[in-house]
Amino acid sequence: MFDIKENLKKLPDSPGVYMHKDRLGQVIYVGKAISLRNRVRQYFQNSANHSPKVRSMVANIAEFEYITCGTEMEALILECNLIKKYSPKYNVLLRDDKTYPYIKVTTQEEFPRVVKTRLIKKDGNKYFGPYSDAGAVNNTIELLNKIFSLKRCNAVKFPSGHRACLNYHIGDCMGICCGLADRDEYAERIESVLEFLGGKQKKVLDYLTAEMEKASDALNFEEAAKFRDQIAAVKALKDIQRVTMTSGKDLDILIPLGEGEQQSVILFPVRDGKLSGRETFPMQTEGDDDYNDLIGQFIKQYYSQWSQVPPEILVPKELNEADLIEEYLKSLEEGRKIQIFVPKRGPKKALLDLALKDTQEMAKTLEEKLQSAKAKEDAIRARFFTILGVNKENYRIESYDISNTNGVDTVGAMVVFNNLKPVKKDYRRFKIKTVEGPDDYGALQEMLYRRFKRAEAGDPGFSTLPDLILMDGGQGQVTSAEKVIKAMGFSIPVLGMAKDDSHRTRALVNGQGHEFVLTEDPMLFQYCGRLQEEVHRFAIEYHRNLHNKNTIGSVLDNIDGIGPVKRNALLSHFNSVDSIKAATVEELMEAPGITERNAIAIKEYFS
Numbered sequence: 069m070f071d072i073k074e075n076l077k078k079l080p081d082s083p084g085v086y087m088h089k090d091r092l093g094q095v096i097y098v099g100k101a102i103s104l105r106n107r108v109r110q111y112f113q114n115s116a117n118h119s120p121k122v123r124s125m126v127a128n129i130a131e132f133e134y135i136t137c138g139t140e141m142e143a144l145i146l147e148c149n150l151i152k153k154y155s156p157k158y159n160v161l162l163r164d165d166k167t168y169p170y171i172k173v174t175t176q177e178e179f180p181r182v183v184k185t186r187l188i189k190k191d192g193n194k195y196f197g198p199y200s201d202a203g204a205v206n207n208t209i210e211l212l213n214k215i216f217s218l219k220r221c222n223a224v225k226f227p228s229g230h231r232a233c234l235n236y237h238i239g240d241c242m243g244i245c246c247g248l249a250d251r252d253e254y255a256e257r258i259e260s261v262l263e264f265l266g267g268k269q270k271k272v273l274d275y276l277t278a279e280m281e282k283a284s285d286a287l288n289f290e291e292a293a294k295f296r297d298q299i300a301a302v303k304a305l306k307d308i309q310r311v312t313m314t315s316g317k318d319l320d321i322l323i324p325l326g327e328g329e330q331q332s333v334i335l336f337p338v339r340d341g342k343l344s345g346r347e348t349f350p351m352q353t354e355g356d357d358d359y360n361d362l363i364g365q366f367i368k369q370y371y372s373q374w375s376q377v378p379p380e381i382l383v384p385k386e387l388n389e390a391d392l393i394e395e396y397l398k399s400l401e402e403g404r405k406i407q408i409f410v411p412k413r414g415p416k417k418a419l420l421d422l423a424l425k426d427t428q429e430m431a432k433t434l435e436e437k438l439q440s441a442k443a444k445e446d447a448i449r450a451r452f453f454t455i456l457g458v459n460k461e462n463y464r465i466e467s468y469d470i471s472n473t474n475g476v477d478t479v480g481a482m483v484v485f486n487n488l489k490p491v492k493k494d495y496r497r498f499k500i501k502t503v504e505g506p507d508d509y510g511a512l513q514e515m516l517y518r519r520f521k522r523a524e525a526g527d528p529g530f531s532t533l534p535d536l537i538l539m540d541g542g543q544g545q546v547t548s549a550e551k552v553i554k555a556m557g558f559s560i561p562v563l564g565m566a567k568d569d570s571h572r573t574r575a576l577v578n579g580q581g582h583e584f585v586l587t588e589d590p591m592l593f594q595y596c597g598r599l600q601e602e603v604h605r606f607a608i609e610y611h612r613n614l615h616n617k618n619t620i621g622s623v624l625d626n627i628d629g630i631g632p633v634k635r636n637a638l639l640s641h642f643n644s645v646d647s648i649k650a651a652t653v654e655e656l657m658e659a660p661g662i663t664e665r666n667a668i669a670i671k672e673y674f675s
Contacts, residue, residue: 070131070440076112079105080429083143084136085150088158091130092444092488092594095154100143104134125158131440135346136426149342169205170197171265173258178251179219179244180258182212196265207301212264215272216257219244269302276302317341319380321420323427324362333366334430336423338378343419346426360388367393367408377401381408382420444591445487451592452536455576455584456561460535463487467565467603468515468549469540470500470508471611478503479614480515481607484534485599494532497610509548512539516552524556534560538576538596540603542566546579565600573597624648627673629666637661638670649674 084104088097088111101107115123137143151159172185173194184205188195199205213220217240221233235241242249264272280295321336325348335347349370351362363383371377377397387393390408397406411417453459465485472478480498484491498518503510522530537553537560539545546564553560566583568574573596575583586593623645624635641659642648648656648670656667 070436072112072129072131075132075436076109079108079134080136081105082136083138083140084134084426085143085146086132086134087150087154087156088125088129089131089133090128090594091591092598093131093441094594094598095150095156096128097125097156097158098147098150098154100140100147102140102143104136108132108134121158134429136422136429138422138425142422146343149344153344169199169202170195171199171205171209172196173262173265175258177224179249179254181219181222182209182261184209194262194265204301207298211272211276211298211301212261214240215275216261217242218257218261219249221245273299273302317380318378319382319416320378321382321423322363322366323384323423324359325427325431331362333362333370334423334427335370336419338419343422348430359385363387364389364393368396371397372400377406379404379406380416381406382411382416383408384410384420384424386410441488447591448488448595451589455563456536458535458561463536464491464532464534465536465538465599466534467538467540467599468512469603469607470511470515471604471607472500472506472508472511473611477611477614478511479607479611480511481603481610482515482519483599483603483606488595490602494529495606496529497606499614508541509544512545512548513552516549517556520553520556520558533558536560537562538599539564540600542577543579543581546577550579565596567600573600628669630670634659634661634666 081103083100083102085098085100086104086108087095088099090096099107111118111122111126111129115126118126135146137146170185170188172183173196174180174183175194176192184202185195197205212218219241220235223245232243232246233241236243236246236248242254244254260271276295276299280292280299283289283292283295317338318340319338321338323334323336325332325334331351333349333351335349337344337347349366351366364387367381377400387408394406394408398404411420449460449463452463463486467483467485469481470478471481478500480500482496482498484494496519498515500511500514502514519530523533537549539549539562542564543566546562549562553562562579563584564577565573566575566577573593574587575585576596577583586596624630624638625632630638637660638648638656639645642651653664653667653671656662656670657664662670
């Protein structure tokens, strides 16, 4: 089992993010620290100094995990990403990474601008950041505008005879509005700006240093101080965060860990350009498998189980059969290019370095983590054996739930757990077809009939049968499920997860109404609560998406000249109906395929 006292001694004195977990390994709190050693130890010191909330949390901590970072700012952004991912019980303030400033170069414009933004869009423009110092961002943008005489106004087109603004007259603009700017020269300046923001800052720093010294030699100390501040602002921008890549790409980082028969592969998923956690996969080896065997087999076996493979997989060393494995992954993704490579420079290299450093720290406690996970699985298995009288090495558990709004847009959801772990590739969603109105029992029976009918037909997506079915509900849901399963000739135990007045799972219920109370069994209580929350989340998420799609579709489809293609183009461009309503005719015409006639029809419809 995880020894908290021993692992507190191994904590590094470096910035990072820590995750407190309960007995089931579920994350209950995520926090950041300048020093992981000092911060995490504080939780386990004199409880009299803690608030009631912290005391309650500490009482539920069975283990902790941490990810090291290079700076406090990296830790803060990773903390935000992990809070969004896990929604921990004891976290209250969910910080949004939109609060961090980025520098945007509007490369999609004929004459690009350099501006500050807190919102990243997939619009083809170049983004740099996020940055920890908003003041440095402002100073640097002003500096770049001044050095390169860049365009500052947001107008894209200018009428003939347009009068130049003050910036042109004082030499801070090339006169774009008057048609005086040379397009090629301006493009060269923007290229220099992109190089600067990409990290090649020596030229600008040398220029500023020379100007500062010149002003100082002339005893113009006020001017020298301005250059000094500009140098400080430029240096502050070097703190670009490695946990966020502004390109918004999906990729995975794979790191091997361990020796002999105790080997694992550590996977760091990056989604939408954000590092979003860490997963450990123990590998069954013979003790003499080398790097190529370990990583190569992991890639082939792991990604063949998933419906989508990220376009890039980063590894710490060259893989012998990388080309062959890429072709295999390409076949899984219907021809989409997959690249396995070792990054040599830039933000991907920084992300890989961060993962390698964290894995080195992780090696100290890996064996304890594996033993702890096995002990939890053994404990859960023993509890189900007590209830069901069946002893199995691995329990596949399927859980079902129904979601609708007053009987409208009824959907069903199925989630799958193998022992303690969710098997998300086996999750399934059902759009209820034969039941009208708020009839949860009928909808549940349709869903189970379709699920097991597909199993009878040999559908590989449904062929693996569960060892136990847990229904989100009580005796009524259990008996409804049992009727369908028995009628189809299957013999699978079914239990219901009955809730208390606070909507927490209080007991497991069988078809005869006998209850197995969970409040006296904390580990099983947490396990069932976690499973119930997961199936409920999955059902509501599908219902909400379907309901919103139907609602949105009905509104836009009523507009003359707007069919499914143009409707989807509008929603993709504006993200919401409210944004479409607020847009001008000119802005509406910026959406792909939207003509002036369409735009006028949209404005008339909403007005």
